[in-house]
Amino acid sequence: MPADQPLVVISKSGSKRWISAADTAARALGLKVGMPASKAQTVVANLTMIDADPGADAAALERLALWALRQYSPVVAVDGVDGIVMDTEGADHLQGGEDLLITGLVNGLRGRGLIARAAVADTWGAAHAITRVTSAETTVVPVGAVAKAVTGLPIHCLRLPADTIHGLRVMGVETVGELSAMPRAPVTLRYGPEVGRRLDQLFGRMAEPIEPLRTPELVEAAKNFQEPIGAAETIAKYVRRLVGELTSKLETRGLGVRRSDLVIHRVDNTRQCIRAGLAKPVRDPARLSKLLCDRIEKIDPGFGIERLVLVAIMAEPLEERQAASSLIEEPVVDVTPLVDILGNRGQRLYRLTPVASDVPERSVMRVGPTADETGATWAAKWPRPSRLLANPERIDVTALLPDQPPAVFTWRGKRRRVKRADGPERIFGEWWLRPREHAAVRDYFVVEDEAGERYWVYRAGDGVDADTGSHLWFLHGVFG
Amino acid sequence: MSRVQNPRIIEELRDRIAHLEAGAAKRSAVLPFGVRDIDERLPGGGLSHGALHEVAGGGSGTVDGAAAALFAAGIAARSKGKVLWCLTRPDLFFPAIAQAGLHPDRVIFCEGDKEEDVLASMEEGLSFGGLAAVVGELVRLPMVASRRLQLAAEKTGTMGLVVRRWRRQTEASDFGNPTASTTRWRVSVLPSEELPVAGVGRARWLLELMRVKAGECAEFEIGACDAKGRVCLLPSSSHRQDQAAWRGSRAS
Numbered sequence: 001m002p003a004d005q006p007l008v009v010i011s012k013s014g015s016k017r018w019i020s021a022a023d024t025a026a027r028a029l030g031l032k033v034g035m036p037a038s039k040a041q042t043v044v045a046n047l048t049m050i051d052a053d054p055g056a057d058a059a060a061l062e063r064l065a066l067w068a069l070r071q072y073s074p075v076v077a078v079d080g081v082d083g084i085v086m087d088t089e090g091a092d093h094l095q096g097g098e099d100l101l102i103t104g105l106v107n108g109l110r111g112r113g114l115i116a117r118a119a120v121a122d123t124w125g126a127a128h129a130i131t132r133v134t135s136a137e138t139t140v141v142p143v144g145a146v147a148k149a150v151t152g153l154p155i156h157c158l159r160l161p162a163d164t165i166h167g168l169r170v171m172g173v174e175t176v177g178e179l180s181a182m183p184r185a186p187v188t189l190r191y192g193p194e195v196g197r198r199l200d201q202l203f204g205r206m207a208e209p210i211e212p213l214r215t216p217e218l219v220e221a222a223k224n225f226q227e228p229i230g231a232a233e234t235i236a237k238y239v240r241r242l243v244g245e246l247t248s249k250l251e252t253r254g255l256g257v258r259r260s261d262l263v264i265h266r267v268d269n270t271r272q273c274i275r276a277g278l279a280k281p282v283r284d285p286a287r288l289s290k291l292l293c294d295r296i297e298k299i300d301p302g303f304g305i306e307r308l309v310l311v312a313i314m315a316e317p318l319e320e321r322q323a324a325s326s327l328i329e330e331p332v333v334d335v336t337p338l339v340d341i342l343g344n345r346g347q348r349l350y351r352l353t354p355v356a357s358d359v360p361e362r363s364v365m366r367v368g369p370t371a372d373e374t375g376a377t378w379a380a381k382w383p384r385p386s387r388l389l390a391n392p393e394r395i396d397v398t399a400l401l402p403d404q405p406p407a408v409f410t411w412r413g414k415r416r417r418v419k420r421a422d423g424p425e426r427i428f429g430e431w432w433l434r435p436r437e438h439a440a441v442r443d444y445f446v447v448e449d450e451a452g453e454r455y456w457v458y459r460a461g462d463g464v465d466a467d468t469g470s471h472l473w474f475l476h477g478v479f480g
Numbered sequence: 481m482s483r484v485q486n487p488r489i490i491e492e493l494r495d496r497i498a499h500l501e502a503g504a505a506k507r508s509a510v511l512p513f514g515v516r517d518i519d520e521r522l523p524g525g526g527l528s529h530g531a532l533h534e535v536a537g538g539g540s541g542t543v544d545g546a547a548a549a550l551f552a553a554g555i556a557a558r559s560k561g562k563v564l565w566c567l568t569r570p571d572l573f574f575p576a577i578a579q580a581g582l583h584p585d586r587v588i589f590c591e592g593d594k595e596e597d598v599l600a601s602m603e604e605g606l607s608f609g610g611l612a613a614v615v616g617e618l619v620r621l622p623m624v625a626s627r628r629l630q631l632a633a634e635k636t637g638t639m640g641l642v643v644r645r646w647r648r649q650t651e652a653s654d655f656g657n658p659t660a661s662t663t664r665w666r667v668s669v670l671p672s673e674e675l676p677v678a679g680v681g682r683a684r685w686l687l688e689l690m691r692v693k694a695g696e697c698a699e700f701e702i703g704a705c706d707a708k709g710r711v712c713l714l715p716s717s718s719h720r721q722d723q724a725a726w727r728g729s730r731a732s
Contacts, residue, residue, distance in 0.1 A: 333611070452670045
């Protein structure tokens with residue numbers, strides 16, 4: 001069906017039918033959520049109406065939450081009927097920070113045809129309220145700034161029953177700030193303890209742990225402690241035991257773990273997580289426990305740990321392969337264990353691969369450390385410098401136009417007389433990719449000074465036509 | 481009498497020391513340069529696998545480390561297997577490294593934020609065991625850190641190469657401080673090979689062997705790495721007198 005045709009979803013209770021959701025086209029025609037279905041039909045002719053299916057909605061939301069669980073954070077849960085809540089602490093650095101995490105999340109969902117709003121805040125309540133009220137797609141509330149961010153918000157975002165909200169509105173309370181400024185006792189007397197509890201949760205005065213979503217397919221191993229534990233050696237011992245339990249469970253299903261979470265429940269009802277990712281499915285207990293034990297120092301046991309849970313969040317079929325015989329062929333060393341160890345420590349691992357481009361800074365591309373080996377290398381036989389400056393630096397040059405190498409140049413305050421030079425190697429702009437480079441030209445020279453130091457310099461432009469470049473000189477690299 | 485016995489006793493003692501040092505680990509082989517003059521200066525006839533080697537640049541090469549990185553890449557290129565290259569400043573231009581014979585598929589880069597990360601990654605790479613060489617670009621290499629790297633290398637027989645590069649040329653005096661590395665090299669650029677026509681010929685380096693365990697210091701004038709990562713001795717090297725005169729005349 002065409003996208004510009006108005007579409008609404010109708011909910012019903014008894015004989016009452018009302019709009020529970022409307023798309024952009026429908027809202028533009030004046031239809032609102034909560035409007036009776038018959039009224040909507042009179043306002044808009046041949047309106048497409050779909051009956052609401054809360055069960056399917058909930059299932060879809062749960063699927064989405066499971067995707068987020070694998071992708072973003074170890075602790076993800078469904079929030080109400082229309083949201084997902086996740087604990088990003090300790091997981092945001094994997095995506096490059098909170099900002100990048102939620103922008104990536106919103107963009108990823110948009111790619112799947114879903115419009116989403118996301119917020120990061122200190123408390124579940126605040127993030128819930130902000131996403132449902134603000135129009136911005138992404139909001140990041142800095143640590144400790146929740147009180148300032150939520151005081152102006154309307155009270156309907158407080159996760160309170162509708163009649164309580166209505167009652168408060170009748171009293172003239174509109175915003176969270178007004179409600180929190182009211183004396184607590186009369187409000188509790190009239191509307192019950194729920195109002196105070198939600199306010200406390202919103203401002204972070206009361207803990208609200210997120211119960212992570214779990215499905216029967218997830219393989220997990222858990223250990224409860226009668227006495228809370230805290231020493232690093234004890235934690236390591238139980239982590240190893242849990243890993244052994246998990247891998248034997250995985251073995252019966254023929255799976256290997258790609259991403260595993262260690263969830264640490266402390267006695268003060270808070271959770272911490274350690275996430276370990278692997279480049280290939282693995283079922284080797286030693287490797288898995290090394291990855292997790294590597295980061296035990298990150299755990300703050302506080303007053304003690306009462307429960308450890310190890311979950312294989314992402315598991316993939318693991319095929320057993322026969323090791324190559326060392327008698328016939330040379331054993332191929334698998335570097336993925338090393339890649340996993342270094343990658344989980346937050347190091348950026350990559351391999352470089354050639355790109356068919358003459359422009360030096362575009363001729364190299366980063367690929368994953370375990371990407372397929374293409375065997376490709378750079379075709380150019382011209383000398384290339386072993387260090388390339390990220391930004392070419394301006395140099396002052398004495399040179400004859402149009403095609404002579406510099407006779408003297410000054411770089412970083414040091415004047416150098418050129419003894420030998422080679423060039424020019426002309427590199428044209430990639431006009432087929434970037435229209436602005438239609439005429440651009442760089443003339444590269446290898447120059448060597450009196451001490452034998454070799455540099456890669458270029459002139460922007462061909463030395464004749466001003467359209468091809470500014471005719472300024474730059475130093476781009478240092479030869480070894 | 482004792483004088484006659486001396487060589488045999490010393491020989492025996494050397495054997496015993498070598499036996500102690502090698503411990504239970506496998507006997508580390510060497511990677512020869514393929515240049516007789518250099519190899520005979522090194523115990524075992526080449527750079528030993530399972531040891532830490534330091535390379536620094538000279539002159540402005542102390543800051544950019546361009547020649548030192550290329551020299552290290554040439555050594556890594558002649559070894560067999562994967563190479564882990566740990567760094568904090570990603571300004572290496574790989575096409576040049578590939579021209580020294582190190583294929584891009586063989587090198588895994590590990591970029592950290594801090595010097596300590598590079599040290600930790602290097603140690604992990606050296607103790608992993610399956611790699612041909614681990615290269616690290618470092619500013620500081622304290623004694624304790626170098627000792628750890630050396631021990632990790634000895635245990636697995638992986639070659640550790642440290643490319644020292646400093647922020648300022650004046651900081652390069654740090655290279656005099658003792659470390660536990662087996663050899664220590666300095667690579668400085670020399671004016672390139674003369675060509676009969678205008679142009680820049682093959683790059684040449686002054687390679688100084690500043691320290692080697694159980695060996696003596698030496699310096700060589702070599703031609704830079706070719707497409708297979710090999711260096712060559714310059715024919716003029718044997719005529720040090722002429723060379724000095726020639727360099728003097730060029731500087732004037």
